Amino acid sequence: MSVNYDVTETLDVKGESCPMPVVKTKSAVDDVPEGGVLEVVATDKGSMSDINGWAAGTSGVELLEQVEDGDVFRHYVEKTA
Amino acid sequence: MSTEPSSTGESAQPSAAELQARVEELEETVADLEADAEQQKMTIVATQGTFDMAYPPLILASTAAAFGWDVVVFHTFWGLDILHEEKSENLQLSAVGNPSMPMPNALAALPGMDRLATRMMESRIDDNGTATIKELIDLSLDQGVELQACQMTIELMEYDEDDFYDDVTVGVGAATALQHMAESDIQLLV
Numbered sequence: 001m002s003v004n005y006d007v008t009e010t011l012d013v014k015g016e017s018c019p020m021p022v023v024k025t026k027s028a029v030d031d032v033p034e035g036g037v038l039e040v041v042a043t044d045k046g047s048m049s050d051i052n053g054w055a056a057g058t059s060g061v062e063l064l065e066q067v068e069d070g071d072v073f074r075h076y077v078e079k080t081a
Numbered sequence: 082m083s084t085e086p087s088s089t090g091e092s093a094q095p096s097a098a099e100l101q102a103r104v105e106e107l108e109e110t111v112a113d114l115e116a117d118a119e120q121q122k123m124t125i126v127a128t129q130g131t132f133d134m135a136y137p138p139l140i141l142a143s144t145a146a147a148f149g150w151d152v153v154v155f156h157t158f159w160g161l162d163i164l165h166e167e168k169s170e171n172l173q174l175s176a177v178g179n180p181s182m183p184m185p186n187a188l189a190a191l192p193g194m195d196r197l198a199t200r201m202m203e204s205r206i207d208d209n210g211t212a213t214i215k216e217l218i219d220l221s222l223d224q225g226v227e228l229q230a231c232q233m234t235i236e237l238m239e240y241d242e243d244d245f246y247d248d249v250t251v252g253v254g255a256a257t258a259l260q261h262m263a264e265s266d267i268q269l270l271v
Contacts, residue, residue, distance in 0.1 A: 017212075019143050022144055023143050026147035058148055059149070
């Protein structure tokens with residue numbers, strides 16, 4: 001599965017567990033300009049469900065895709081507003 | 082009956098300008114109400130001061146803040162120790178009466194066992210990449226979570242207001258907590 005997004009910024013939260021991936025994603029997305037895409041790289045298995053839930057409950061962001069890549073989970077979040 | 086259209090009869094009808102002002106006022110009220118309805122709120126009451134019980138309120142509070150919610154954690158009784166600069170660094174896991182501890186209560190009650198259990202947990206937390214209590218407090222405050230320390234229990238425990246982390250809100254009581262709870266979508270007692 002190849003993912004081709006024009007990534008504005010990458011956040012590395014490998015090795016960190018709940019609630020850090022979500023909390024750091026929120027902080028990082030605040031600094032992304034509108035229309036930009038944040039890539040979050042995590043190893044927390046809960047991040048697949050958590051970042052999905054966070055994006056669904058947060059205005060101004062859209063979860064484009066989540067990719068499981070071995071032990072690593074990649075999340076692509078667009079800042080829409 | 083008066084033969085002339087009286088001026089009083091006309092003034093009973095609001096003028097166009099008055100109606101316009103009233104409409105604007107109501108539009109403002111509706112906008113405020115809509116903004117309030119969109120802003121989710123959560124209140125957590127933290128009453129426990131053991132190592133393990135410090136985590137759930139802080140994890141939920143910092144995550145809710147990441148959702149953009151308005152979050153208050155009201156700390157009372159032993160929950161105050163989580164915000165107490167010195168005590169917060171030394172919160173203990175209780176080995177006695179903890180069914181998850183791999184030891185019988187008679188052994189768990191021996192001196193030093195709480196310390197041992199806490200060390201074990203701290204080391205696991207480190208290995209797992211789980212945040213420390215201090216990190217979660219800083220994170221929560223950074224994200225705008227209001228951490229409140231109950232004034233009555235500060236005095237009851239003979240703590241000083243300066244004993245708490247900077248940016249912790251002191252001088253608040255049950256009425257303040259209730260006010261936020263009444264407006265909250267989620268209220269939790271931990």
